[in-house]
Amino acid sequence: MDSKKIRKSLGRFVGWISLVTVSLIIKAIPDKGLYSFAEGISALGYRCAARQRKIALESLTIAFAGTKGAAEIDAIAQDCFTYMAKSAIEVMFLMDKPQLMRSRISLEGKEHLDGALAKGKGVILVSAHFGNFPLLLARLALDGYKTSGIMRPMRDMRVEKIFLEKRNRYKVKTIYSQPRSTCVNGTIEALRNNEIVFIPIDQNFGTAGVFVDFFGRKAATATGPVVFAQRTKAALLPCFIIRQHDDTHTIVFEPPIPLLEGKDAEETVRGNVQRLTDVIERYIRRYPAEWGWIHRRWKSQQS
Numbered sequence: 001m002d003s004k005k006i007r008k009s010l011g012r013f014v015g016w017i018s019l020v021t022v023s024l025i026i027k028a029i030p031d032k033g034l035y036s037f038a039e040g041i042s043a044l045g046y047r048c049a050a051r052q053r054k055i056a057l058e059s060l061t062i063a064f065a066g067t068k069g070a071a072e073i074d075a076i077a078q079d080c081f082t083y084m085a086k087s088a089i090e091v092m093f094l095m096d097k098p099q100l101m102r103s104r105i106s107l108e109g110k111e112h113l114d115g116a117l118a119k120g121k122g123v124i125l126v127s128a129h130f131g132n133f134p135l136l137l138a139r140l141a142l143d144g145y146k147t148s149g150i151m152r153p154m155r156d157m158r159v160e161k162i163f164l165e166k167r168n169r170y171k172v173k174t175i176y177s178q179p180r181s182t183c184v185n186g187t188i189e190a191l192r193n194n195e196i197v198f199i200p201i202d203q204n205f206g207t208a209g210v211f212v213d214f215f216g217r218k219a220a221t222a223t224g225p226v227v228f229a230q231r232t233k234a235a236l237l238p239c240f241i242i243r244q245h246d247d248t249h250t251i252v253f254e255p256p257i258p259l260l261e262g263k264d265a266e267e268t269v270r271g272n273v274q275r276l277t278d279v280i281e282r283y284i285r286r287y288p289a290e291w292g293w294i295h296r297r298w299k300s301q302q303s
Contacts, residue, residue: 023092023162025037026089026092026093034089034090034093035086035089035247037089038082038085038086038088038089039082039085039086041085041089042078042081042082042084042085042086043078043081043082045081045085046077046078046081049081052294053077053081055293055294055295055296056077056080056081056293056294057073057074057077059293059294059295059296059297059298060073060076060077060288060293061073062215062217062298063215063284064215064288076288076289076293077293079289080288080289080290080291080292080293080294082289083131083243083289083290084292086132086243086247087131087132087134087135090132090135091132091134091135091163091166094135095134095135095138095166095169095170096166098142098170101135101138101139101142102139102142102143104247104248104249105135105136105139105241105248105249105250105251106248106249106250106251107139107143107250107251107253108250108251108252108253109252109253109254109255110253112237112253112254112255112256113145113196113237113239113253116235116237116256117145117194117196119235120194121191121194121232121233121234121235122190122191122192122193122194122195122196122197122232122234122235123191123195123196123197123234123235123237124191124197124199124225124228124229124234124235124236124237125196125197125198125199125237125238125239126199126201126225126236126237126238126239126257126276126279126280127198127199127200127201127202127238127239127240127280128200128201128202128240128280128283128284128291129200129202129203129291129292129295130200130202130240130241130280130283130284130287130290130291130292131240131241131242131243131249131287131290132241132243132249133198133200133241134163134166134167135241135249136198136239136241136251137149137167137170137172137198138166138167138170138172139251140196140251141170141171141172142170145195145196146171146173146190146193146194146195146196147171147172147173147195147196147197147198148172148173148174148175148186148187148190148195148196148197148198149167149172149173149174149175149197149198149199150175150176150177150183150187150197150198150199150200150224151174151175151176151177152176152177152178153176153178173186173190173195175187175190175197187199187224187228188228188231188232191228191232191234192232197228197234198239199222199224199225199228201221201222201224201225201273201276201277201280202280202291202295202297203222203295203297204219204220204295204296204297204298204299204300205220205221205222205300206220206300207220207300208220208222209221209222209223209273210223210269210270210273211302212270212273212274212277213274213277214277214280214281214297214298215281217298218298218301218302219277219297219298219300220300220302221273221277222273223269223273225273225276226259226268226269226272226273226276227269229259230259235256236256236257236258236259236272236276237253237254237255237256237257238253238254238257238276238279238280239251239252239253239254240252240283240290242287242290243287243290254279257272257275257276257279259272260272260275
């Protein structure tokens with residue numbers, strides 16, 4: 001094993017141990033002290049996680065070049081780390097307390113979701129790695145909605161197992177993005193059963209996606225929501241969970257976005273992916289600290 005693999009393995013082990021340790025500490029901390037604990041962790045993480053901090057600052061600079069100064073960008077990056085720490089602690093704490101979680105997460109625009117489900121073709125919740133989206137899925141399942149989410153498995157399977165068990169407790173179905181055929185078949189089956197499938201399309205998708213504008217720069221983007229909507233006639237419903245000042249959350253459902261036809265199949269897919277991406281960008285611009293800036297969104301370049 002080379003030194004790079006050793007560092008990665010050690011880093012994942014430390015991450016797993018840290019998660020287990022934090023979960024034990026959370027059980028001993030009063031509810032009111034949880035967010036102060038999260039802020040302490042995030043401050044430490046922002047200082048120590050040099051690589052992730054660098055990526056966040058670079059990504060923010062790309063997105064807000066010419067509109068935000070260095071100090072504002074640094075403040076957003078710090079808030080982003082704080083929100084991620086709070087979200088992780090909330091998943092470990094609130095998902096073990098269903099009724100408390102229900103009281104802390106409200107739904108806005110629920111009539112759009114119910115109206116789409118009434119058509120019997122399933123609903124694709126188009127979203128992003130934005131806000132505490134694991135709570136979004138659990139909250140919908142808690143209200144009796146049959147909910148699935150397409151997800152990439154975490155690199156450390158020990159950590160993945162912890163979060164998978166929490167999703168399973170709420171009967172949130174996990175549809176892993178690989179193998180591709182299994183992902184496609186599982187998604188189509190869920191939609192044809194008139195279920196909800198949560199699909200984030202905000203991460204770099206390499207050569208398998210289409211390049212659309214995202215903060216003024218071309219970004220490789222997944223086509224899944226559009227292709228699945230074409231095949232199943234499921235509704236495309238933008239959905240985001242937004243943290244409030246008191247650390248409660250609001251899940252916002254926007255009206256369904258109808259598919260528009262282009263001059264050919266390629267233009268149809270790209271045009272509709274662009275429209276969905278525009279919605280995601282609008283929410284990120286409004287709530288920049290809610291998004292995961294530590295991801296290299298523009299890593300793939302158009303040939």
